[in-house]
Amino acid sequence: MLAVPPKNPSVALLVTCLVDLLRPQVGFAAVTLLERAGCKVSVPESQTCCGQPAYNSGDRADARKIARQVIETFAGFDYVVAPSGSCAGMVRIHFAEFFADDPVWAAKAMHLADRTYELTQFLTDVMGVAEVSAAHPGTAIYHDSCSGLRELGIKDQPRALLNTVNGLKTNDYSGSEACCGFGGTFCVKYPEVSDRIVGQRVTELAATPGDLLLGGDLGCLINLAGKLARTDSKLRVFHVAEILAGDAGPAIGEKS
Amino acid sequence: MMHVTTDFPAAAHEALGDKSLQAALARMRQGFVSGRASAVARLPEFDAYRDAARAIRDHTLAHLDAYLEIFEANVKAAGGQVHWCRDGAEARETILRILQSRGAKTIAKGKSMVGEEIELNAYLEANGVRPVETDLGEYIIQLRRETPSHIIAPATHVSKAQVADAFRAAHTLLPADRSLAEADTLLAEARAILREEFLNADAGMTGANFLIAETGTSVIVTNEGNGDLSQTVPRTHIVLAGIEKVVPTLDDAAVLLRVLARSATGQEISSYTTFSTGPARKDDLDGPGEYHVVMLDNGRSALLGSAFHDMLRCIRCGACLNHCPVYGAVGGHAYGSVYPGPMGSVLSPALAGIAAAKHLPHASSLCGACEQVCPVRIPLPKMLRAWRDVSFDRGLVTLRSRLGLAVWTFAARRPALYRLATALTAKTLQKHRAWFRLVPGLSGWLATRDFPASSGRTFMAEWKARR
Ligand code: SF4
Numbered sequence: 211m212l213a214v215p216p217k218n219p220s221v222a223l224l225v226t227c228l229v230d231l232l233r234p235q236v237g238f239a240a241v242t243l244l245e246r247a248g249c250k251v252s253v254p255e256s257q258t259c260c261g262q263p264a265y266n267s268g269d270r271a272d273a274r275k276i277a278r279q280v281i282e283t284f285a286g287f288d289y290v291v292a293p294s295g296s297c298a299g300m301v302r303i304h305f306a307e308f309f310a311d312d313p314v315w316a317a318k319a320m321h322l323a324d325r326t327y328e329l330t331q332f333l334t335d336v337m338g339v340a341e342v343s344a345a346h347p348g349t350a351i352y353h354d355s356c357s358g359l360r361e362l363g364i365k366d367q368p369r370a371l372l373n374t375v376n377g378l379k380t381n382d383y384s385g386s387e388a389c390c391g392f393g394g395t396f397c398v399k400y401p402e403v404s405d406r407i408v409g410q411r412v413t414e415l416a417a418t419p420g421d422l423l424l425g426g427d428l429g430c431l432i433n434l435a436g437k438l439a440r441t442d443s444k445l446r447v448f449h450v451a452e453i454l455a456g457d458a459g460p461a462i463g464e465k466s
Numbered sequence: 467m468m469h470v471t472t473d474f475p476a477a478a479h480e481a482l483g484d485k486s487l488q489a490a491l492a493r494m495r496q497g498f499v500s501g502r503a504s505a506v507a508r509l510p511e512f513d514a515y516r517d518a519a520r521a522i523r524d525h526t527l528a529h530l531d532a533y534l535e536i537f538e539a540n541v542k543a544a545g546g547q548v549h550w551c552r553d554g555a556e557a558r559e560t561i562l563r564i565l566q567s568r569g570a571k572t573i574a575k576g577k578s579m580v581g582e583e584i585e586l587n588a589y590l591e592a593n594g595v596r597p598v599e600t601d602l603g604e605y606i607i608q609l610r611r612e613t614p615s616h617i618i619a620p621a622t623h624v625s626k627a628q629v630a631d632a633f634r635a636a637h638t639l640l641p642a643d644r645s646l647a648e649a650d651t652l653l654a655e656a657r658a659i660l661r662e663e664f665l666n667a668d669a670g671m672t673g674a675n676f677l678i679a680e681t682g683t684s685v686i687v688t689n690e691g692n693g694d695l696s697q698t699v700p701r702t703h704i705v706l707a708g709i710e711k712v713v714p715t716l717d718d719a720a721v722l723l724r725v726l727a728r729s730a731t732g733q734e735i736s737s738y739t740t741f742s743t744g745p746a747r748k749d750d751l752d753g754p755g756e757y758h759v760v761m762l763d764n765g766r767s768a769l770l771g772s773a774f775h776d777m778l779r780c781i782r783c784g785a786c787l788n789h790c791p792v793y794g795a796v797g798g799h800a801y802g803s804v805y806p807g808p809m810g811s812v813l814s815p816a817l818a819g820i821a822a823a824k825h826l827p828h829a830s831s832l833c834g835a836c837e838q839v840c841p842v843r844i845p846l847p848k849m850l851r852a853w854r855d856v857s858f859d860r861g862l863v864t865l866r867s868r869l870g871l872a873v874w875t876f877a878a879r880r881p882a883l884y885r886l887a888t889a890l891t892a893k894t895l896q897k898h899r900a901w902f903r904l905v906p907g908l909s910g911w912l913a914t915r916d917f918p919a920s921s922g923r924t925f926m927a928e929w930k931a932r933r
Pocket of ligand 1 (some may be wrong): 729778780781782783784785786787809836839840841842843844
């Protein structure tokens with residue numbers, strides 16, 4: 211981390227492949243939040259993906275090549291911010307592992323790791339944002355994503371910000387900290403097991419009062435929303451950034 | 467080498483459809499998790515103990531050869547014997563030799579996962595020795611001719627009614643009108659039968675939770691007292707343990723005991739914690755006449771200094787199983803190994819070979835709950851990934867995953883192509899979502915879950931258009 215953050219830092223948005231492809235409005239909400247916090251936001255055009263599919267499949271060589279590409283793409287900014295604990299965790303925690311035998315790249319990887327953040331963590335811990343200007347009625351249940359929670363220690367930050375949204379109350383459910391069963395390639399390799407796990411979360415959600423289900427990682431959210439859609443649940447699922455930015459349109463899975 | 471059956475997807479499919487197993491798993495998920503949480507909450511310095519426990523295990527492993535020699539010297543000094551066994555076959559033969567030379571026909575066994583690892587019971591039976599499991603859970607699965615489904619609760623998958631059936635089939639003298647409907651009637655029945663077995667056994671065997679180098683002592687923890695009877699009543703006591711079980715001192719064992727029971731069952735300490743040092747001495751009122759420790763390597767020493775070194779810290783508490791979403795969904799048998807769950811998915815490939823256990827490192831969402839609760843802070847997700855690396859390098863990954871990954875990587879490394887491909891996918895997702903049912907891998911998802919529609923444009927395209 212930079213010792214004292216510049217007042218108007220330059221921030222590169224790591225869009226993440228899921229947001230890019232499935233829910234662009236999360237990216238725009240992130241930009242809004244960052245700009246309101248005083249950041250100069252750029253979206254480097256040559257970004258693709260952080261390399262987790264290769265990394266989690268045991269394809270180290272390709273994961274390493276993609277890591278190099280990410281390091282180059284995101285060089286030269288004060289900070290890099292992703293609306294995802296999983297992708298931010300990949301850069302912050304895992305990139306350095308790839309270059310254990312390469313001091314030059316290891317240094318670059320560490321340099322990037324130090325300035326890469328998940329969105330809500332960046333807003334609260336680095337930019338000192340204490341409240342947002344947004345309104346949304348109802349009760350939001352929060353689902354912590356595994357990487358955000360266990361790799362990056364993100365727990366209070368999104369809740370603190372959500373509690374400043376006009377009219378919104380936050381609530382946890384018994385599965386808030388439990389895996390939703392998404393797991394990236396896991397849900398493709400073992401769809402039945404993944405489905406049973408998300409089924410357990412959905413059962414727990416049914417026992418929890420709330421109007422919205424929010425989280426910080428789109429992978430978990432499309433999994434939960436996809437399963438909720440096959441039940442009679444009324445929960446509307448959003449990425450936390452959409453609510454914090456105050457531009458909640460159709461929820462995940464709803465017709466636009 | 468340890469034995470592992472490979473077909474995780476088929477076994478998982480079966481487990482997911484097994485109603486009685488699913489009911490048992492639902493109970494287990496609830497009980498163990500809340501038990502640990504409240505035990506940890508009652509000991510504010512729990513995390514400091516975890517750090518200390520980890521340090522003790524690390525230190526011991528760094529000097530394993532020295533501590534094993536000290537342990538052996540102290541067992542001998544107390545009048546016992548140590549037998550070093552490279553693999554399961556050597557351990558089985560060693561145990562049989564000890565039993566045969568004493569004319570032993572029955573052996574009362576306390577719970578031992580190493581005994582399961584080397585499939586000792588089948589071997590003893592084939593060689594004319596009758597093993598009797600005395601841990602209630604182990605006894606139940608022995609009657610049902612099953613392997614354990616959990617490392618500390620071997621019969622956690624069995625319902626009360628199934629236990630009653632197993633008892634009625636095996637206990638032929640049991641009056642048909644005696645009720646076995648409740649847990650305590652089942653317990654009374656098992657106790658009555660096992661009492662006799664303890665008294666008549668020619669030899670007793672236990673595993674070891676720890677081996678203490680400075681005193682040559684083996685330590686077991688149980689909640690039934692069966693281990694104590696197995697090791698003190700019969701003439702010969704055989705301890706079967708993996709070589710990594712040694713710790714330097716009694717004080718070290720005390721630290722590990724503090725984290726063990728809390729992590730395992732949520733108890734402050736198990737009902738019985740028993741320290742055994744050598745055979746009975748001249749003035750002892752009871753105890754065995756002989757004390758043997760069978761020390762098994764079976765692939766453990768090969769892990770020292772490897773990417774899987776830290777796995778040797780494991781104290782077999784089972785917390786990683788209890789908190790694992792995959793274990794909680796499919797139970798232990800689906801893993802096809804006596805060591806299931808996260809610890810098993812790291813250990814089984816090490817002990818049975820990655821080719822035999824190739825599914826296991828992938829059968830995890832890498833959620834990290836295991837590492838979060840492991841009392842000796844084993845980085846289980848990191849090691850699961852390390853096995854995935856090995857598996858990928860050895861070509862053990864399916865052609866489908868390999869191809870899918872190759873296509874994706876090719877695009878991810880070429881931003882312009884990637885833009886084109888994602889733009890096309892976004893369009894297709896908007897207009898022809900049904901096509902995605904044909905994509906291998908996505909069909910499984912779509913069978914039970916919706917997939918969101920797309921606005922037809924990627925963020926990158928939209929961003930370019932707006933700015
Ligand atoms: S890996 Fe850790 S949590 Fe799992 S059984 Fe071993 S000590 Fe317990």
